[in-house]
Amino acid sequence: MSEKVLMKGNEAIAEGAILAGCRHFFGYPITPQNEIPEYMSRRMPEVGGVFLQAESEVAGGNMVYGAACAGARVMTTSSSPGISLMQEAISYMAGAELPCVLVNIVRGGPGLGGIQGAQSDYFQATKGGGHGDYRLIVLAPSSVQELMDLTIEAFDLADIYRNPVMILGDAILGQMMEPVVLRERSKINLPPKTWATIGAKGRPKNIISSLRLDPGELEKHNLALQEKYKRITDEQVRYTTYMASDAETLLVAYGTSARVAQAAIDMARERGLKAGLFRPVSLWPFPYDDLKTIALGSRRVLTVEMSHGQMIEDVRLAILGGRPIHFYCRTGGMTPTPREVLNEIERIVEEGI
Numbered sequence: 001m002s003e004k005v006l007m008k009g010n011e012a013i014a015e016g017a018i019l020a021g022c023r024h025f026f027g028y029p030i031t032p033q034n035e036i037p038e039y040m041s042r043r044m045p046e047v048g049g050v051f052l053q054a055e056s057e058v059a060g061g062n063m064v065y066g067a068a069c070a071g072a073r074v075m076t077t078s079s080s081p082g083i084s085l086m087q088e089a090i091s092y093m094a095g096a097e098l099p100c101v102l103v104n105i106v107r108g109g110p111g112l113g114g115i116q117g118a119q120s121d122y123f124q125a126t127k128g129g130g131h132g133d134y135r136l137i138v139l140a141p142s143s144v145q146e147l148m149d150l151t152i153e154a155f156d157l158a159d160i161y162r163n164p165v166m167i168l169g170d171a172i173l174g175q176m177m178e179p180v181v182l183r184e185r186s187k188i189n190l191p192p193k194t195w196a197t198i199g200a201k202g203r204p205k206n207i208i209s210s211l212r213l214d215p216g217e218l219e220k221h222n223l224a225l226q227e228k229y230k231r232i233t234d235e236q237v238r239y240t241t242y243m244a245s246d247a248e249t250l251l252v253a254y255g256t257s258a259r260v261a262q263a264a265i266d267m268a269r270e271r272g273l274k275a276g277l278f279r280p281v282s283l284w285p286f287p288y289d290d291l292k293t294i295a296l297g298s299r300r301v302l303t304v305e306m307s308h309g310q311m312i313e314d315v316r317l318a319i320l321g322g323r324p325i326h327f328y329c330r331t332g333g334m335t336p337t338p339r340e341v342l343n344e345i346e347r348i349v350e351e352g353i
Contacts, residue, residue, distance in 0.1 A: 007148075008175065013169070014035075057078055060076050064093070079106065097195075101151065243275070244277060248273075249345055251302050253279060258304075261341055299323065300353065302327070
């Protein structure tokens, strides 16, 4: 049985976490994600869970570390400056191979910036905002339904790979309201958490740490992490396309920018311009090979972002000069409009570039 309800994006994330079995939430208020902890403060007691407002984002991140060590399904959420404060804990959790879900509802920056939507945390999320050679699985929803569905799936991926997973949204997605289908979860086989620190009666004790003072042991651990990241890259690349099969101008965009790009593509098609969309859903692992294959079937590529060119670096790496790559952006909390993107499509087509 499924039920359709009207939900705000932030609320859909919170309810998705509860549907996934999350029973521990630690966080600190910051706009524009405040509806998530507010929702959790009401719902967690109803489902027998724990909600705790930490004294800071630094504390919240370390509370997640502790709950994850005990094998709990745990989540924290924040917005750009708050995620910056969690970077040490995130690196520790990646190093200790602890499953958890992190949500960043991105706001404009740098610095305190503003509370409007942006995509300027792409580097931080996908390249590792903390120290050391580590990776997060990073998923980029573009609708309220996906905010819920990918949050549910994020908990499973975190457990399967023993790795933190980040949902990268933005203020627009977090605040918009759309119908959401509350689906029954299908059962999947998850690995047992034999590593968790839940008491050691009758078995050797478990020790969880990211500290390895012997350089040989640390190198061995890093090599094992890289093997895991290679497996994730092989198994978890995700993307969608829209009218890309015959596109002469291929737009590449994610999240809110992808919604804008799709509207611009519809307008372009009405004018006889063959435009299409490639939308990465996994920002890490990035769909390099798939983007290259599809892009080489077009004449040109237009990357659309709400940042001053962060994902475009991965687009260039994917295509490696095989097609001309163009760029359009709005930054600082400004959102591109379909008309602006259409104008850019028309400009590069008319100029033959």
